[in-house]
Amino acid sequence: MKNTIIFFCTLFIFNVSFSQSDTKEIFRFDKKYYEAVDKWVVSPRKATDTTYSLSFIYIDEQAGFTENFETELSVTANGLKKVKSELDNVSFKARLSNTTISIAILSPEQVKQLGLPEQPDWLKSYKQNAGTVSYLTKMGYYYNHVGASKLALTPLLKAYEKEPHFEGLEFELSYAYNAIKQFKKAITVLEKAIQNNPNDYYFFRELGYSYKNLNQVVDAERIYKKGISISDNDFEKSEMAVNMAQTYFELRNRKKFDEWAKLTRKFAKEGSRYAKFIDYFESKWNEK
Structure with missing residues (x-):
């Protein structure tokens, strides 16, 4: 022994x-x-x-x-x-x-x-708790955390079948779907999550990301604005803002870009990665 x-x-x-x-x-x-x-x-x-x-x-x-x-x-x-x-x-x-x-x-x-x-x-x-919703959600979290979101889906979907609104589960599942570019599935999960809990800004962050990547810009902007309005976390606000700034940079819509660039700078710390992204977009604006 x-x-x-x-x-x-x-x-x-x-x-x-x-x-x-x-x-x-x-x-x-x-x-x-x-x-x-x-x-x-x-x-x-x-x-x-x-x-x-x-x-x-x-x-x-x-x-x-x-x-x-x-x-x-x-x-x-x-x-x-x-x-x-x-x-x-x-x-x-x-x-x-x-x-x-x-x-x-x-x-x-x-x-x-x-x-x-x-x-x-x-x-x-x-493995004493294996099969419980708590255990399965934690397994999904660990896979997501190391970038193995495809593997996260198996435990997360098992948990979702049992108790979809379990704390943290809907976020992990939508995050996994977004990470593997299954954005429509992420939207389905997130819309139900928001109906159940409309005050979790992480849901809006992920939902805005889903719409952004489906090129549904109007929906993405609407969702990100809502997420920023209910968030008490400046870092998360700056992430949502810079995502929209990037979208309008790619669309070469200067008026909307400036709006979201200003919001990004409002919430991002000076010299932070997101603030530098805005500097980069501005420096490259006239390049095709």
């Missing part, structure tokens, strides 16, 4: 040389960690290493994407073999980030060859 000491770390890319040529046919290091949830995985090794680290990736409901290091393995003439390691006696976890290197997912045959269960027993303690 593993002892109860748990170490945490965050994985980053280091300037080291990894050796993959000798295991090209065995491992394919072509998956991001968010594509390997609830899977056994192997990470690339350094050129000087003789073994690979064997891990299991899951989502911690409180902490997000996590890699649990299990042991080490080697590639032999007879296939894969677990190697005795210090990791055998310590639970060592890494919180994963966008700088985490790509990994290889073990095939079902490789999992069987190593004598591994489909999922480790300890995973059950992290």
